[in-house]
Amino acid sequence: MVLNINGLGLSLGEGEEFLKTKAASLLGVPEGMVADLKVRRRSIDARRARPPRFVYLVTVRLKEGVSLPPAKTGAGVTVTEGPEHPGEPQGPAGRAPFAERRPVVAGCGPAGLFAALTLAVRGLPVLLLERGKAVPERLPDVSAFWEKGVLNPESHVHFGEGGAGTFSDGKLTSRVKNPYTGWVKRVLVDMGAPAAILVDARPHIGTDRLRAVVVNLRNRLVEMGCEVRFGARVTDFLIRRGRLSGLVVNGEEEIRTDRLLLAIGQSADDTYRKLAERGVAVAPKSFAVGLRVEHPQEVINRIQYGRWSGHPDLPPADYFLTAKIAETDRSVYSFCMCPGGRVIGCSAQGGGVITNGMSCFIRDSPYANSALVVNVRSEDLGSGDPLTGLVFRRQWEEKAFLAGGGAYFAPAQRMTDFLAGKTGSSSLKSSFLPGIRQADLREVLPPFVAAALKRGIEEFERKMPGFITEEANLIGVETRTSSPVRIVRGEDGQSVTAKGLFPCGEGAGYAGGIISSALDGIRAAERLIGSLGD
Ligand SMILES: Cc1cc2nc3c(=O)[nH]c(=O)nc-3n(C[C@H](O)[C@H](O)[C@H](O)COP(=O)(O)OP(=O)(O)OC[C@H]3O[C@@H](n4cnc5c(N)ncnc54)[C@H](O)[C@@H]3O)c2cc1C
Structure with a gap:
């Protein structure tokens, strides 16, 4: 008999070798009757009020002849029958017709x-x-x-x-x-x-x-x-x-x-x-621009995992935040979050600074970063030329280049200074490559983006208390979340x-x-x- 168990949980400290024991206990059969167990999906449930746990979808094959008592499924756990294995995912197949010229x-x-x-x-x-x-x-x-x-x-x-x-x-x-x-x-x-x-x-x-x-x-x-x-x-x-x-x-x-x-x-x-x-x-299309925010990873872990932060089973925590700014009808959202990563310079043309994020598989840097961006509509660009979005983003990348001192350093500001409208309270630490220079980031953003970001960050603090901190820095500018064309x-x-x-x-x-x-x-x-x- 083959069963899919969705929602099987493991607590911190329990390795995946416990899955069989847990599945057998849930099904009310001796562990020895579980012939095979395959992990199909794994996620983390880290709702702040309770201990984080790992949640699994597994497929279990029971030995021949096992009779199954009614499963003792708890809240959020479902047991359904088979199929044995979902099989290897299928790719494109079949021979294409003859092509006269090589594509x-x-x-x-x-x-x-x-x-x-x-x-x-x-x-x-x-x-x-x-x-x-x-x-x-x-x-x-x-x-x-x-x-x-x-x-x-x-x-x-x-x-x-x-x-x-x-x-x-x-x-x-x-x-x-x-x-x-x-x-x-x-x-x-x-x-x-x-x-x-x-x-x-x-x-x-x-x-x-x-x-x-x-x-x-x-x-x-x-x-x-x-x-x-x-x-x-x-x-x-x-x-x-x-x-x-x-x-x-x-x-x-x-x-x-x-x-x-x-x-x-x-x-x-x-x-x-x-x-x-x-x-x-x-044709022009909507896109988004903004800044990259960088926190110490420890700060994000503490917010997301609470007192379980630092547990060796837990990966560096991430977040996804959105805010709707009603007055200006803008969306502010976090994008491309990189736990345990670094902020990198991604200039594509001379004389422009662009930020983005990168990390290694083990995500072991002491920093967490994410883009914080605001939607830009084609009406914001003020021109009928379908390629204006390219000019628009370039304009802010050039401003960032100049504000960073002209050597591809990025302009940066402490998050609390950005919110308070001041600069340069003390030196900043960042993973950014090649380097940062303190600046007023309102100068490198369209005013509607700077205003929406300020409101959005305040809203993020409400959703994720601790997000606004002296330890967080903003680095500009993030202009390549998607194509403007x-x-x-x-x-x-x-x-x-x-x-x-x-x-x-x-x-x-x-x-x-x-x-x-x-x-x-x-x-x-x-x-x-x-x-x-x-
Ligand atoms: C730093 C960074 C981090 C990112 N992190 C993530 C992430 O974690 N997850 C995620 O899903 N996405 C991420 N993205 C976005 C993701 O990389 C892109 O969405 C994706 O690569 C787009 O794929 P693509 O093949 O359409 O274009 P691209 O990956 O941009 O590839 C286009 C290629 O075309 C080549 N090219 C351009 N013009 C010409 C020409 N005229 N002739 C010949 N070749 C040409 C370019 O050199 C380039 O190699 C990240 C992007 C960046 C920059």
Whole structure:
């Protein structure tokens, strides 16, 4: 007999080896009758008033002939019958029709990599073009930026193998429900990601593990017949009578193709401009800007775990906060929280400062950080140009650069000073790379964003007492939570003005985050296959 038990709890100090005992006791059978137990999902219940505990969904197989007394299920625990195993998640399958020309994928982030994998699995190995460098060559460029403030505009946190997610926390949370989510995680594990991502409710890989994963995935693509070229920037699009006929690489090499999967992320301003120049439909979209907040991790642990904070079983705590500011009809929310991580400089163009967060798999830094952002609507931008969002965010990144002293240091302010409207009360400690400089952060934010943030932070304190503290610092500016531009596509996934062009991932404006961009890449690849023969 096979049973699923949802809500099985373990207290702090009880290892997973206790799960069998607990399951047997719950079912009222001797432990020896439990032939097999598989963890399917694991989460932490850390509601502040009571001791944190781990909550599991497990599948239990009982030995033949066990008769089951009525289960003694407690509150929040359900027992249902089978199935034996949910089975391996299924990926894309079936042979694609013959393609006259090899499809091209531009961009080696999650969207491009999973699009290429989908096409290869279905028998269409592609040419994969990436403007940045492979991970081993990219690493020294990113380090030179963090350590010496030297920015290589073609090789940084946004550009290069693995895309923008390579230097991240590698959180794999996504609100999208999609049958391929399990397959994406399975592939990541096969490529070297920790197996825990298959069961954790809030899975994350960590930048240290991700760097190897993306290299392994590229090698797998090559084994499957794909050609991967780094330092290959798509600089122009050949479009005739509303149909793609090719593209130009690095301003000199023409490549003929009638199908291009465009997975360029949100930081290729030059590519967006070229698309608009060639008549590819682009439209403004709402996005969000703000700051990054950094607390000592211990402070967040204390708030979330109370007196159990510091228990060795507990991972560094996280949070997710939202506030609606009624007077101004704005939302303020925390985003991309990195427990045990660090705040990093992610400049994409010279003369701009951008913040974001990153952590290693074990999340062992003494800091917790998160973006705190406010929604920006296209009406806020005050121009009919669909690319104004690029100019808007750039303007604040430049202000942050100047406020930080012009060497890619980020402007920073104690949270309590920001709320009180003063600066420089005493020196600040931060994990930020390359470094911080005290400034008045209202100067580097649109006034409506600064005002909403102040109100939002006060609201967060109400929801999570202790959030406002002398020990928390704000660092600016966070401008790349999502793309301010959409490359408009139709029901068939193709650009509405250029057939054969399949915009996807975060840069197309239809996805955001590692998992959702990977899934959008898969969807785009399937739509590309569906278009063969048109
Ligand atoms: C520091 C940081 C931390 C993050 N943390 C997380 C996290 O923990 N979890 C999460 O879900 N998301 C996180 N994100 C967001 C996530 O990384 C992105 O949503 C995701 O990478 C988008 O995937 P993508 O493939 O659409 O684009 P990208 O990952 O941006 O990849 C696009 C690729 O296209 C290349 N490219 C651009 N223009 C051209 C061109 N003209 N020709 C050829 N190649 C080109 C770029 O070099 C880049 O490699 C983080 C982002 C950053 C910057």
